[in-house]
Amino acid sequence: MNLQQVSYANELEPEPGPRTLANPTTPWNSRLRELAKQRQFSQALTLYRHMLRSGCFPNTFTFPVALKSCALLLFPLLGSQLHAHVLRSGCESDPYIRTSLISMYCKCSLVHNARKVFDEIGQWRNFTICYNALISGYTFNSKIFDSLVIFGRMREAGLLVNSVTMLSLVSGCTLPNHLGIGMCLHGCCFKFGLDSDLSVANCLLTMYVKCGEVQRARELFDEMTEKNLITWNAMISGYAQNGLAGHVLELFRDMKLSKIRPDPVTLLGVLSSCANLGAQSIGSEVERQIEYCGFGSNSFLTNALINMYARCGNLVKARAIFDSMAEKSVISWTAIIGGYGIHGHGEIALNLFYEMIKSGIRPDETVFVTVLSACSHAGLTDEGLKYFDAMEMNYGLQPGPEHYSCLVDLLGRAGRLKEAMNLIKSMKVKPDGAVWGALLGACKIHKNVELAELAFERVIELEPSNIGYYVLLSNLYSDAENLEGVLRVRVMMKERKLKKEPGCSYVEYKGKVHLFFSGDRNHSQTEEIYRMLDELESLVKEIHPSSENEEILVGTGVHSEKLAIVFGLLNTKPGIDITVMKNLRVCVDCHLFIKLVSKIVNRRFVVRDATRFHHFSDGVCSCKDYW
DNA sequence: TTAGGGTTAG
Secondary structure, X not given: OOHHHHHHHHHHOOOOOOOXXXXXXXXXXXXXXXXXXXXXXXXXXXXXXXXXXXXXXXXXXXXXXXXXXXXXHOOHHHHHHHHHHHHHHOOOOOHHHHHHHHHHHHHOOOHHHHHHHHHOOHHXXXXXXXXXXXXXXXXXXXXXXXXXXXXXXXXXXXXXXXXXXXXXXXXXXXXXXXXXXXHHHHHXXXXXXXXXXXXXXXXHHHHHHHOOOHHHHHHHHHHOOOOOHHHHHHHHHHHHHOOOHHHHHHHHHHHHHOOOOOOHHHHHHHHHHHHHHOOHHHHHHHHHHHHHHOOOOOHHHHHHHHXXXXXXXXXXHHHHHHHHOOOOOHHHHHHHHHHHHHXXXXXXXXXXXXXXXXOOOOOOHHHHHHHHHHHHHHOOHHHHHHHHHHHHHHHOOOOXXXXXXXXXXXXXXXXXXXXXXXXXXXXXXXXXXXXHXXXXXXXXXXXXXXXXXHHHHHHHHHXXXXXXXXXHHHHHHHHOOOHHHHHHHHHHHHHOOOOOOOOEEEEEEOOEEEEEEOOOOOOOOHHHHHHHHHHHHXXXXXXXXXXXXXXHHHOOOXXXXXXXXXXXXXXXXXXXXXXXXXXXXXXXHHHHHHHXXXXXXXXXXXXXXXXXXXXXXXXXXXXXXXX
């Protein structure tokens, strides 16, 4: 219970007052409804208090608004008092008030009280709205099975099932293991003829997205003859949350063609995809659209813009937007700290964290993940350990597996494998795939086959289809010239039907994306590119004889990042930075190649891979942790 | 009683 609620509760204690005929209820009720419509719920409750004090008696039109205000402000104590007022007023037999009471108790997580109200309904229980309120309440409290039981009773009683019933049920299927229930409910919607109801169809679409079935969601989306803004948003954010950024941009284009105007929710999904793809030109277009539509003050969008610019390599712009924000939330700080972190500016990231604390913002678990990863990218091992300890000691935050995986990564990269292993053993929470994966990555860097085998065994128990770990171990065996090991991993991959996602690199040039795969010969400048690459490779080999046995599982083709780098060299003037995006991680071989080329041709390269930015110039890379 | 949302390593 919060302080505000205590003050309300105390002030409500002696009410309701004596009923006077001189003070009619209707004008009070109209004002109450108006406030609720404007979502000014605390003001509505204040008005309710004044109403009682002035001797006006609440009626069946008063309680639903007051109860809804308590539900949305999470004031259970006040809600219980209102329940008492309802009983005193003799309105308890009104099914709408019963419904409001059930909903209020459920929103305040007092499901038992809600159930009591429901069970006491007696002669009034044959109302669909009461069943709907309880079903929705169970769903709200993640009790999908209880919802289904009530739904069953409702069917037995022969009550009318309407779209709200289905919305309340379907919205409870939010996890992949709910897919079966979700599909049955889809069948029910069809049976009751409710699947053509737009809100139900939108809810089903969201259910498929949340259960990880994006393809099914898309099929439903395509089948829908009527679509509204919510339909488009559900599909766009569904793709965005599942990392299908390319699909998001495609769908956004279709949406514009269908003349539906985007709202802030749409633009958020689009911006997060621009951030993932490094599509700065589309991101800037969205920024102009935000201004044009008057969404400039939406802090969700501003935070997304900071993230987008930082991830597209434009830290200056990201910082300018951050600095211009009047109110910076912990999320704004996380976005900018993370931005500096992925660019390898660990010290700036830590200074920003310090500034955040100074400005009175309480850090949360997420900001610590970005701080620890910033330390990791910048090779600031001891600082990272310090912040990890501070998390619990100074701020009372329990580290989760995501913090441990950062720390294992940090220690592992510094070669402190034993400490990393001991840290995992000391964990209070169960280590997840990322924790063992970080250890496996560290073993690869420091060529520790024995520990790698242990980490691999654990990690594939937890994430059997994550191809990256198989490649990592296979490459480690290959480094150690353990061909039997390489073969064993290959057989495992074949048995489990795992195929590596093809690596690709791309460059945005003159408004067009130039995409390259490994060994690609489809680009119009292929001849020139390969000729120049040959020349560069001979120059590089003169300075540094590089190893060629990386990524053996991919084959021996020319890596995509090399093609993209050379494309940039051929098409841009000296003095201009060449920016390349890669979907996976840059391999060691290419990392070295680009480093040396930057010295030979005296150019600066910026490469963004799956985890961070690499800034190459004069034979050096900005990241301190690349092996 | 009712569907869509920002920050997170590898």
